[in-house]
Amino acid sequence: MKVERVSNLSQEDFMEKYLLSRVPVIITDGMKDWDMSRFQPESLEKEFGYFEVQVYDDLFDLQNVDTLKNYLAKNFKKDKDGELSKEYTRWYTKLKEVDFYWSDDVFVQLENAWSHPYFLPTDPLAVPFRRDMSPVKITESRFPYKGLFLSGQGARTRLHKDPFNSNAVLCQFQGQKGFVLYAPDQEDYVFNGKEFVNILDPDLEKFPDFPKAKASYEDTLSPGEVILFPANWFHDVTSKSDSISVTCNFVHKEELPGLYRHLDNNPEDDQLEILKFFIRDHVKPTATAQEIKTFCENAFNEEFDVIDI
Numbered sequence: 001m002k003v004e005r006v007s008n009l010s011q012e013d014f015m016e017k018y019l020l021s022r023v024p025v026i027i028t029d030g031m032k033d034w035d036m037s038r039f040q041p042e043s044l045e046k047e048f049g050y051f052e053v054q055v056y057d058d059l060f061d062l063q064n065v066d067t068l069k070n071y072l073a074k075n076f077k078k079d080k081d082g083e084l085s086k087e088y089t090r091w092y093t094k095l096k097e098v099d100f101y102w103s104d105d106v107f108v109q110l111e112n113a114w115s116h117p118y119f120l121p122t123d124p125l126a127v128p129f130r131r132d133m134s135p136v137k138i139t140e141s142r143f144p145y146k147g148l149f150l151s152g153q154g155a156r157t158r159l160h161k162d163p164f165n166s167n168a169v170l171c172q173f174q175g176q177k178g179f180v181l182y183a184p185d186q187e188d189y190v191f192n193g194k195e196f197v198n199i200l201d202p203d204l205e206k207f208p209d210f211p212k213a214k215a216s217y218e219d220t221l222s223p224g225e226v227i228l229f230p231a232n233w234f235h236d237v238t239s240k241s242d243s244i245s246v247t248c249n250f251v252h253k254e255e256l257p258g259l260y261r262h263l264d265n266n267p268e269d270d271q272l273e274i275l276k277f278f279i280r281d282h283v284k285p286t287a288t289a290q291e292i293k294t295f296c297e298n299a300f301n302e303e304f305d306v307i308d309i
Contacts, residue, residue: 030226038113039173075152084154143248163271175243189213
């Protein structure tokens, strides 16, 4: 089944029909006024070729750090002859309090080449959080897992779901990405409490019920398209050709019950370090999951309607 494709999408419809209803969607005109040329490999290499980038495997494990120029030379515009790329550059902006090879300076220089997707609410967001509830725009602010993704043909991100009940948007600048999506109700078949199944080579001893799993969607994202991966949806993504994308995660204020449930059920989640970074002015680095929840409850204690997800 293909993901629904829409255009001229209002923020209200995006919220009601897709985000809060937990329905994946592809927006075909979400990048129509952006300067796509600034995100092509030649342009990126010219501007940032000697910047060092983060190179990962297919499951977010950092493998090494290399220059962007070297990564592109090794992985782009290759005659694969059946041998596909395995290296994946996920060049994140700062998401924890450590000195690292973040891409913040790159996004500052690219700020005028793109804009906050017109359909995506800028407030009120729970993550990233602003005390004054002022609008938060992707192009101007840090978001969890905001990054520039570069992947040679064949590079893959294996099945996973995004952390702490967050949603992800992926904006495609170059190349095509094929993806398979499993709905949240398939969790028992694709996740054993520690690992996600490799859908291309399932270990049936670890995942004996995987044959019962049913993918909800299988489709391809093309340049100029933006996809929403709603919270708790499992997705497996493979670059069908050399690919360049920008992505980020967020949690809307009306999704707080889902965040609270995650904190209650996963108090030792190692990704809470990232969550705490985005409320770092309000909680201590040593804050527990319960303390994070208490902060959110206090921060959003005015009356508003929330959905129980």
